[in-house]
Amino acid sequence: MSQPERNKATESQTPSTTRRYALLLITMxxxxxxxxxxxxxxxxxxxxxxSAVDSFEATEANIVFLGNSLLDTRIDPDYLAELIDTNVSxxxxxxxxxxIWYLQLANVIAEATNPPEQIYVFFHxxxxxxxxxxxxxxxxxxxxxxxxxxxxxxxxLPARSESVIDKINSVLDKLYPIANNSSTSRDNPLSxxxxxxxxxxxxxxxxxxxNIFGFANKRDLAPTIxxxxxxxxxxxxxxxxxxxxxxxHAAAIGSEIVFVRVAVRxxxxxxxxxxxxxxxxxxxxxxxxxSRNIRYxxxxxxxxxxxxxxxxxxDGYHLKHRFRDHYTEFFAEWMLAEIESDSRQGxxx
Amino acid sequence: MTFQSLEYALLLIAVxxxxxxxxxxxxxxxxxxxSYVFYSYVDMRxxxxxxxxxxxxxxxxxxxxxxxxxxxxxxxxxxxxSLGTLAVFKYAGFFVESTSxxxxxxxxxxxxxxxxxxLPIGISFYTFQSLGYVIDVYKSRxxxxxxxxxxxxxxxxxxxxxxxxxxxxxxxFPQLEQRRTFNPERTMSGLSLxxxxxxKKLVIADNIGLIVxxxxxxxxxxxxxxxxxxxxxxxxxLTDFSGYTDIARxxxxxxxxxxxxxxxxxxxxxxxxxFWRRWHITLSEWLRxxxxxxxxxxxxxxxxxxxxxxMTFALGGLWHGAAWNFVxxxxxxxxxxxxxxxxxxxxxxxxxxxxxxxxxFAISAIWLAFREGDISYIADNIVSTGLENQLAxxxxxxxxxxxxxxxxxxxxxxxxxxxxxxxxxxxxTVAYTAITFTSFxxxxxxxxxxxxxxxxxxx
Numbered sequence: 001m002s003q004p005e006r007n008k009a010t011e012s013q014t015p016s017t018t019r020r021y022a023l024l025l026i027t028m029x030x031x032x033x034x035x036x037x038x039x040x041x042x043x044x045x046x047x048x049x050x051s052a053v054d055s056f057e058a059t060e061a062n063i064v065f066l067g068n069s070l071l072d073t074r075i076d077p078d079y080l081a082e083l084i085d086t087n088v089s090x091x092x093x094x095x096x097x098x099x100i101w102y103l104q105l106a107n108v109i110a111e112a113t114n115p116p117e118q119i120y121v122f123f124h125x126x127x128x129x130x131x132x133x134x135x136x137x138x139x140x141x142x143x144x145x146x147x148x149x150x151x152x153x154x155x156x157l158p159a160r161s162e163s164v165i166d167k168i169n170s171v172l173d174k175l176y177p178i179a180n181n182s183s184t185s186r187d188n189p190l191s192x193x194x195x196x197x198x199x200x201x202x203x204x205x206x207x208x209x210x211n212i213f214g215f216a217n218k219r220d221l222a223p224t225i226x227x228x229x230x231x232x233x234x235x236x237x238x239x240x241x242x243x244x245x246x247x248x249h250a251a252a253i254g255s256e257i258v259f260v261r262v263a264v265r266x267x268x269x270x271x272x273x274x275x276x277x278x279x280x281x282x283x284x285x286x287x288x289x290x291s292r293n294i295r296y297x298x299x300x301x302x303x304x305x306x307x308x309x310x311x312x313x314x315d316g317y318h319l320k321h322r323f324r325d326h327y328t329e330f331f332a333e334w335m336l337a338e339i340e341s342d343s344r345q346g347x348x349x
Numbered sequence: 350m351t352f353q354s355l356e357y358a359l360l361l362i363a364v365x366x367x368x369x370x371x372x373x374x375x376x377x378x379x380x381x382x383x384s385y386v387f388y389s390y391v392d393m394r395x396x397x398x399x400x401x402x403x404x405x406x407x408x409x410x411x412x413x414x415x416x417x418x419x420x421x422x423x424x425x426x427x428x429x430x431s432l433g434t435l436a437v438f439k440y441a442g443f444f445v446e447s448t449s450x451x452x453x454x455x456x457x458x459x460x461x462x463x464x465x466x467x468l469p470i471g472i473s474f475y476t477f478q479s480l481g482y483v484i485d486v487y488k489s490r491x492x493x494x495x496x497x498x499x500x501x502x503x504x505x506x507x508x509x510x511x512x513x514x515x516x517x518x519x520x521x522f523p524q525l526e527q528r529r530t531f532n533p534e535r536t537m538s539g540l541s542l543x544x545x546x547x548x549k550k551l552v553i554a555d556n557i558g559l560i561v562x563x564x565x566x567x568x569x570x571x572x573x574x575x576x577x578x579x580x581x582x583x584x585x586x587l588t589d590f591s592g593y594t595d596i597a598r599x600x601x602x603x604x605x606x607x608x609x610x611x612x613x614x615x616x617x618x619x620x621x622x623x624f625w626r627r628w629h630i631t632l633s634e635w636l637r638x639x640x641x642x643x644x645x646x647x648x649x650x651x652x653x654x655x656x657x658x659x660m661t662f663a664l665g666g667l668w669h670g671a672a673w674n675f676v677x678x679x680x681x682x683x684x685x686x687x688x689x690x691x692x693x694x695x696x697x698x699x700x701x702x703x704x705x706x707x708x709x710f711a712i713s714a715i716w717l718a719f720r721e722g723d724i725s726y727i728a729d730n731i732v733s734t735g736l737e738n739q740l741a742x743x744x745x746x747x748x749x750x751x752x753x754x755x756x757x758x759x760x761x762x763x764x765x766x767x768x769x770x771x772x773x774x775x776x777x778t779v780a781y782t783a784i785t786f787t788s789f790x791x792x793x794x795x796x797x798x799x800x801x802x803x804x805x806x807x808x
Binding site: 027165168179199204208 | 356737745746781782786
């Protein structure tokens with residue numbers, strides 16, 4: 001800190017003083033490194049959230065969407081339901097990845113008395129096959145609320161880290177369990193203390209926060225344009241991903257699962273912003289899924305058709321809120337065309 | 350490589366574990382190698398630029414020393430090359446765009462003003478540091494160094510490379526030119542300073558940054574929210590930058606090197622001029638010594654002093670970023686100092702708490718020009734009535750709660766307290782351990798989910 005600006009006298013320490021300080025330094029390191037290991041977070045595992053199943057069941061959805069904020073900024077389920085004249089539900093949760101989507105599929109959708117006919121999974125880049133330890137946010141409460149005691153994908157596969165840094169991080173997470181306390185508010189600008197002090201209730205503060213900070217009120221200036229992310233070849237990732245669990249579980253409940261890879265923001269000249277590594281990944285994913293009669297749509301191709309352009313993007317991945325309906329219409333057209341095509345070929349939608 | 354990354358921790362541990370077994374020469378070689386690894390971690394080309402600055406400074410300083418008759422020519426040459434490089438990388442796009450807009454506004458031809466030039470991280474800092482060395486040699490305030498490794502390390506020493514403190518030759522070279530011996534007490538103090546800096550960044554700055562980013566990314570935040578965002582930004586930038594400096598100074602201390610103090614509780618400044626004696630001290634001193642005083646300082650009458658002040662602050666603003674809002678920010682600071690000076694001639698006595706409070710809010714308000722470059726956005730929102738005043742209050746209180754540790758720090762940093770904890774080796778160890786341990790635990794529990802880049806990295 002101003003710290004403790006050092007005492008000039010310590011510049012010339014005698015050997016005995018140095019030895020004494022060395023012992024004190026070791027003591028300090030032991031305290032700082034070892035003591036925090038003893039702290040455990042007082043986290044009480046939360047129970048499976050049955051209300052998620054009940055809410056989903058109430059929608060009587062024939063078509064369900066899984067994904068994160070990419071999905072949320074693209075598909076309006078109510079509007080889509082009007083356009084294609086069937087019940088539609090979206091289970092989008094911001095920041096999530098395949099691990100959470102699998103839990104939603106296995107423990108919410110599959111629990112419904114009448115499973116939906118189709119499940120659409122929206123993802124970007126290679127998010128669908130990220131390794132099993134990657135679930136998006138480190139939100140343990142979310143995982144627990146979606147985890148049924150006897151149906152869980154976690155623990156089925158060994159969580160192997162990608163890099164040395166990841167491995168070290170995993171070790172540190174284990175050494176310092178207090179760091180893993182579930183903090184759903186870590187990305188939320190609102191502190192519950194501040195809200196309580198001014199006397200706002202939780203619903204009111206959420207509503208106010210949505211009004212000011214919601215997507216609809218974002219400035220057009222994107223702070224950064226994210227670039228496509230690539231984490232390894234398809235072959236290196238599929239074995240440790242949730243993908244096989246997802247399509248197997250969908251088949252078990254009799255729902256068709258469709259994987260939709262959304263396009264990231266194209267270049268300003270309209271060309272797809274996609275490195276060769278991701279193009280190859282997508283081709284491998286297509287081959288893998290189609291060999292199993294699973295439908296796969298790579299929306300990157302639709303950039304060429306002029307349906308979505310760079311100006312519609314808020315940042316590298318998300319669409320501006322005002323283009324949500326446009327995308328929903330665009331997707332509805334595609335769905336209706338597919339249904340018509342299937343019915344001409346006599347295929348079951 | 351950023352200070353809050355695991356890669357940096359590994360680099361620090363690796364270098365530290367070898368460093369103390371080496372002779373002075375190899376200590377410097379190791380630090381130099383680590384500095385280039387640190388700097389070129391993302392882009393190898395950056396190292397070439399850094400190497401170029403080193404060679405220019407090294408040879409210019411030597412020529413000045415060896416050929417005094419032509420020393421002026423060499424110092425001007427070094428300044429042109431250093432500042433020219435800075436201008437190309439940092440300001441070319443700005444000037445081209447400004448020219449295009451100006452031509453367009455008077456009906457003359459405009460042109461494509463988009464230049465795609467990467468801004469090398471920290472270029473403003475090491476440009477000033479290396480140029481300061483050459484000027485000091487020219488002014489006989491420092492000797493020209495003949496050892497290229499020492500010179501290269503002076504310019505590239507990784508803890509202070511990308512965001513300062515901007516060191517002077519007379520302070521850093523002597524430390525690099527003597528063998529450092531292991532001093533456990535200094536290591537303890539370095540660790541505690543480093544962890545305190547990390548706490549300021551990961552817990553205070555990043556959490557308050559969430560509030561600030563949300564407010565300034567809203568299309569229509571309204572007046573009250575905008576002011577809360579500005580106040581919060583003042584706290585964020587202080588903890589972000591001073592946190593960086595603490596990590597830099599703590600890291601350097603692990604290698605037996607003492608970097609300059611860059612912050613001295615600036616939020617306790619009792620006047621705008623006092624603020625600049627407490628905020629980013631090494632930049633203020635650089636601008637004072639190499640710009641303000643050569644312009645004449647305050648020796649040529651009130652009018653000339655005011656002009657010098659305005660020019661120095663405009664340059665200081667532009668140093669921060671290639672955009673007009675930074676110039677405006679600098680000019681507002683100059684105006685504030687001039688108004689304060691004029692007011693002080695009225696001999697109105699005020700309590701220190703009053704002047705500190707006024708200074709705090711005046712400086713905080715000026716941060717708005719620094720944070721937001723879109724004047725029309727400020728104009729639109731500054732007069733609009735906020736719809737969510739209660740939410741704005743909640744966010745303001747949240748930001749103030751996060752800032753409590755820095756106020757507490759100012760309190761315990763008083764002489765009466767430091768005398769207690771520096772009394773003997775045990776009391777010092779207890780203090781260092783308490784700071785490090787508390788910071789570490791707080792980081793584990795309270796850190797923001799995502800850590801943003803240090804604000805001053807972009808300068």
